[in-house]
Amino acid sequence: xxxxxxxxxxxxxxxxxxxxxxxxxxxxxxxxxxxxxxxxxxxxxxxxxxxxxxxxxxxxxxxxxxxxxxxxxxxxxxxxxxxxxxxxxxxxxxxxxxxxxxxxxxxxxxxxxxxxxxxxxxxxxxxxxxxxxxxxxxxxxxxxxxxxxxxxxxxxxxxxxxxxxxxxxxxxxxxxxxxxxxxxxxxxxxxxxxxxxxxxxxxxxxxxxxxxxxxxxxxxxxxxxxxxxxxxxxxxxxxxxxxxxx
Amino acid sequence: xxxxxxxxxxxxxxxxxxxxxxxxxxxxxxxxxxxxxxxxxxxxxxxxxxxxxxxxxxxxxxxxxxxxxxxxxxxxxxxxxxxxxxxxxxxxxxxxxxxxxxxxxxxxxxxxxxxxxxxxxxxxxxxxxxxxxxxxxxxxxxxxxxxxxxxxxxxxxxxxxxxxxxxxxxxxxxxxxxxxxxxxxxxxxxxxxxxxxxxxxxxxxxxxxxxxxxxxxxxxxxxxxxxxxxxxxxxxxxxxxxxxxxxxxxxxxxxxxxxxxxxxxxxxxxxxxxxxxxxxxxxxxxxxxxxxxxxxxxxxxxxxxxxxxxxxxxxxxxxxxxxxxxxxxxxxxxxxxxxxxxxxxxxxxxxxxxxxxxxxxxxxxxxxxxxxxxxxxxxxxxxxxxxxxxxxxxxxxxxxxxxxxxxxxxxxxxxxxxxxxxxxxxxxxxxxxxxxxxxxxxxxxxxxxxxxxxxxxxxxxxxxxxxxxxxxxxxxxxxxxxxxxxxxxxxxxxxxx
Numbered sequence: 001x002x003x004x005x006x007x008x009x010x011x012x013x014x015x016x017x018x019x020x021x022x023x024x025x026x027x028x029x030x031x032x033x034x035x036x037x038x039x040x041x042x043x044x045x046x047x048x049x050x051x052x053x054x055x056x057x058x059x060x061x062x063x064x065x066x067x068x069x070x071x072x073x074x075x076x077x078x079x080x081x082x083x084x085x086x087x088x089x090x091x092x093x094x095x096x097x098x099x100x101x102x103x104x105x106x107x108x109x110x111x112x113x114x115x116x117x118x119x120x121x122x123x124x125x126x127x128x129x130x131x132x133x134x135x136x137x138x139x140x141x142x143x144x145x146x147x148x149x150x151x152x153x154x155x156x157x158x159x160x161x162x163x164x165x166x167x168x169x170x171x172x173x174x175x176x177x178x179x180x181x182x183x184x185x186x187x188x189x190x191x192x193x194x195x196x197x198x199x200x201x202x203x204x205x206x207x208x209x210x211x212x213x214x215x216x217x218x219x220x221x222x223x224x225x226x227x228x229x230x231x232x233x234x235x236x237x238x239x240x241x242x243x244x245x246x
Numbered sequence: 247x248x249x250x251x252x253x254x255x256x257x258x259x260x261x262x263x264x265x266x267x268x269x270x271x272x273x274x275x276x277x278x279x280x281x282x283x284x285x286x287x288x289x290x291x292x293x294x295x296x297x298x299x300x301x302x303x304x305x306x307x308x309x310x311x312x313x314x315x316x317x318x319x320x321x322x323x324x325x326x327x328x329x330x331x332x333x334x335x336x337x338x339x340x341x342x343x344x345x346x347x348x349x350x351x352x353x354x355x356x357x358x359x360x361x362x363x364x365x366x367x368x369x370x371x372x373x374x375x376x377x378x379x380x381x382x383x384x385x386x387x388x389x390x391x392x393x394x395x396x397x398x399x400x401x402x403x404x405x406x407x408x409x410x411x412x413x414x415x416x417x418x419x420x421x422x423x424x425x426x427x428x429x430x431x432x433x434x435x436x437x438x439x440x441x442x443x444x445x446x447x448x449x450x451x452x453x454x455x456x457x458x459x460x461x462x463x464x465x466x467x468x469x470x471x472x473x474x475x476x477x478x479x480x481x482x483x484x485x486x487x488x489x490x491x492x493x494x495x496x497x498x499x500x501x502x503x504x505x506x507x508x509x510x511x512x513x514x515x516x517x518x519x520x521x522x523x524x525x526x527x528x529x530x531x532x533x534x535x536x537x538x539x540x541x542x543x544x545x546x547x548x549x550x551x552x553x554x555x556x557x558x559x560x561x562x563x564x565x566x567x568x569x570x571x572x573x574x575x576x577x578x579x580x581x582x583x584x585x586x587x588x589x590x591x592x593x594x595x596x597x598x599x600x601x602x603x604x605x606x607x608x609x610x611x612x613x614x615x616x617x618x619x620x621x622x623x624x625x626x627x628x629x630x631x632x633x634x635x636x637x638x639x640x641x642x643x644x645x646x647x648x649x650x651x652x653x654x655x656x657x658x659x660x661x662x663x664x665x666x667x668x669x670x671x672x673x674x675x676x677x678x679x680x681x682x683x684x685x686x687x688x689x690x691x692x693x694x695x696x697x698x699x700x701x702x703x704x705x706x707x708x709x710x711x712x713x714x715x716x717x718x719x720x721x722x723x724x725x726x727x728x729x730x731x732x733x734x735x736x737x738x739x740x741x742x743x
Contacts, residue, residue, distance in 0.1 A: 029352045030351040036691050036692060039688050043685055047721075047729060049732070054732070063736065063741055070736075074743070125733055126733075126736070128681060129679065132680050156742050157742070193742070197740060200739060
């Protein structure tokens, strides 16, 4: 049972990210490097927020406090990474000029990779230890906790990974086009997502998982429109029933 | 035992540039001296040349001999590398600079993959086999203090003393290796490396699999084990020291690095491991960059002699097997050939990696280049002839040349670097916190990226440990002390951030 739980939860959480990695990242070395770079930036943001959390000793047991500043630092580091990639754009192009990469000619790809890196790292840090515990020994639910602890964690992790990907795309486009209201939208969505998970300790999973997936849908739609997609184009992409000879 | 893990540096771009002419030279010399099992093209070519080719064959024989005798007169040949050539050097240098930046992401990944695999083997073993995690009171001879005191102060003092002793042993062994290499005691070095890989591939593999079977509760009889182990070990020895598919060689090198790392994790006292990691990266910095650093001497001597550094010390992302074969000749012939190669490449103006055809033939007349131009002409003729003869028997020579250009530009990373990266990650995972492991992994990869970026800029052998280990150590302690409490608080409450 423990092994089943482990694989179920792990694949729920990281399956989509893994397929995205294999299908869209793995074939291009530059994308892998950018992915690791963005993961590293996420790690830096976590380091700073933990430092802050450790420094403000009296508020350590208030979850919301650490959370608020963690998100602040994450979004700041996303901005720093954007700045760095844009400043280093010329150098990066030069370094990769004979790679068959399109990452620097298509800004959306760069944004997507950066977002996915943030997402994977963030999802991993939230889930890895939980998943390691799911292998056992021991089982969940003896003291009245929900039996669905691991699945809830995994599905929230999945939503978070995908949301980060979308937020990455939106943020980069917003900074490129100087549409700062979209940046504000990302911040709001991120705060909404995380603050609603504060209901989890009390066991109100509906109040956190449902909004999380609504959030995911909204972020996805926003990212789609940021990346230049529109409803009519989406319709055009769909396979049309060929006009049957009447 | 401690000498096996000299952190051999990432080989420089200059080295890589230099090794292409070398391999071409070896190819031509194989066709003339034919001591290696020559490719079928060589055998089949010669009879074809009886008719129209006699004016072409003699230059092939004289070109090496001329270059063999010629550099004796001008004395010490100019230092190969920047600004060594005549005339239109700046143009080529610029070209080279452009080109040198062109190895990049692709090669970085060719190192990321084995490093990741090595770490994965170590981490998986640490996580599942308790043998490598627990201290059973046995330690390496080089660490006489066992950190059994109660207070942190004396434990730390002991850790530093241990690290100092271990580092001293490594330094002495490295110097022995360098002196042996300097004075061409190849037998000694090869015997030494042979013994150490023998030990790793048989004894330590035996221990490793024994423990793995124990922890998974798998019964296994000694006869089958002996059979499997014998085959595994012998194939490994052949692949590492002689020849074999590149992928297999790489796999064996990764495996023995992982084994070595596991041994260190088990038999080094706790704090000592961390101090050793810090000290070894400083030692690496010194050994590769200081003017009298032993590894610098090793790399430069190898470059001067135009040889590969021993394949059991260094992981090559891509290597040509004629080169490995070249290291195994009888000593006299090898020296002769090595000096010939060295002189020939040294007389060539710089090692342009993939110079534009027109420019090379136009502006840089040099013995090497003549030979090269001749080669191509000869190749063309040969192709014309081979069109007449049976096409499927004759492998057209340009193809191997292309492969060389593709493969030879691989980056090299010392096995010591693999070992110490894996020690760091494995040690981090031995405390059971996966966030720490993950943080160390990402930090080491970023450090490796940074090192490779500097490699692209400076184009000389660089120590691969300092950046990675520094990042790794910083993130290990930061994660363990600061990040983990925070992240655990949040994730155990299912709060996502």
